[in-house]
Amino acid sequence: MEQVVLAFECDAQAQVICTPASILEFFEFAPIFGNVNKVMVFLLLSALIVIGLLYFAYRKPRLVPSRFGVAIDSVVSLVRDDIAVGVIGPGGEKFAPYLLSLFLFLLVGNLFGLTPFINFPLGARMAIPMFLALVTYLIFVIAGIAKQGLGYFGHLLWPPGVPLLLKPLIGVIEFVSTILVRPFSLAVRLFANLVAGHTMLSLLLGTGIYFMANIGDIGVVKGGIVGLLWFVFGMAIYLIEILVAILQAYIFTLLSAVYIQTSVHPEH
Numbered sequence: 001m002e003q004v005v006l007a008f009e010c011d012a013q014a015q016v017i018c019t020p021a022s023i024l025e026f027f028e029f030a031p032i033f034g035n036v037n038k039v040m041v042f043l044l045l046s047a048l049i050v051i052g053l054l055y056f057a058y059r060k061p062r063l064v065p066s067r068f069g070v071a072i073d074s075v076v077s078l079v080r081d082d083i084a085v086g087v088i089g090p091g092g093e094k095f096a097p098y099l100l101s102l103f104l105f106l107l108v109g110n111l112f113g114l115t116p117f118i119n120f121p122l123g124a125r126m127a128i129p130m131f132l133a134l135v136t137y138l139i140f141v142i143a144g145i146a147k148q149g150l151g152y153f154g155h156l157l158w159p160p161g162v163p164l165l166l167k168p169l170i171g172v173i174e175f176v177s178t179i180l181v182r183p184f185s186l187a188v189r190l191f192a193n194l195v196a197g198h199t200m201l202s203l204l205l206g207t208g209i210y211f212m213a214n215i216g217d218i219g220v221v222k223g224g225i226v227g228l229l230w231f232v233f234g235m236a237i238y239l240i241e242i243l244v245a246i247l248q249a250y251i252f253t254l255l256s257a258v259y260i261q262t263s264v265h266p267e268h
Contacts (some may be wrong), residue, residue: 039125042112050104059175074148079253081104087257089265093259103116103253106190107184109168113198114238123194123248126187131188136256144263150265182259197241204234 031037057072065073083103084096106123113121122128144152156178157171211227 012081038120039122042109042118042120042122043128045107046105046112049108050101053104072218075104076100083254084256087254088217088261091264092257092261095139095260099253099257102136103249106132106252108251110194110226110249111242113194114241114245119202121194121198121245123190124198126191127253129187129190130183132252133183136186138181138258139256140259143260160268186252186255189255190248191256193244193248197237199246201234201241204230204237208232208234
């Protein structure tokens with residue numbers, strides 16, 4: 001049996017596995033050209049796909065829309081009517097373009113994790129959901145100030161009807177939960193779900209393929225039967241992950257609308 005040694009200095013002839021100079025090497029992507037790495041390429045590609053979907057769906061209005069046009073229009077109606085107007089209420093249509101862009105971008109980016117030769121969900125890169133959460137949070141704050149003035153921050157920290165003696169405690173709780181934690185929790189929800197699902201899928205499919213490819217070395221039972229079962233189970237998870245990719249894009253968009261609603265219509 002071949003022995004593998006972990007060492008701090010590289011020795012290719014002795015087949016030594018080297019420790020990286022920094023643990024960040026496991027999470028960084030080498031530039032494809034210049035300072036552009038694959039994350040930047042996929043971000044641009046996701047945005048272009050969203051633009052292309054909307055452009056080809058609405059560039060030529062038809063009395064009888066195509067199936068593609070009907071599919072895109074149903075998504076637009078879902079976000080505009082059920083999320084923007086349905087959740088935010090009167091005036092919610094003003095936020096429909098942002099919410100639609102957010103939903104489609106996340107949907108395409110999430111499905112990248114299930115796309116052959118890409119296999120990288122954009123939401124699994126913490127900086128991306130964190131940036132989108134901060135954009136939502138910025139809109140949430142600006143909408144509140146525009147609606148209520150600077151008194152919005154007082155309403156944010158001390159909801160109406162709070163007893164005077166409880167105001168210091170409630171103020172601290174609301175400051176932490178609403179101002180500090182809210183954008184972070186919105187981002188982590190998307191990030192954690194995509195990372196967990198993508199990791200499980202990669203392990204199941206990768207292990208199944210490896211076992212079946214090495215059936216001659218590890219035996220028929222482990223290589224064939226166990227490998228096949230692992231692969232089939234991985235394919236079942238693959239179908240579930242399609243639903244998760246759609247659901248997480250919807251939940252992120254829905255929660256963004258809920259946060260904006262609390263600023264635009266605080267009485268509710």
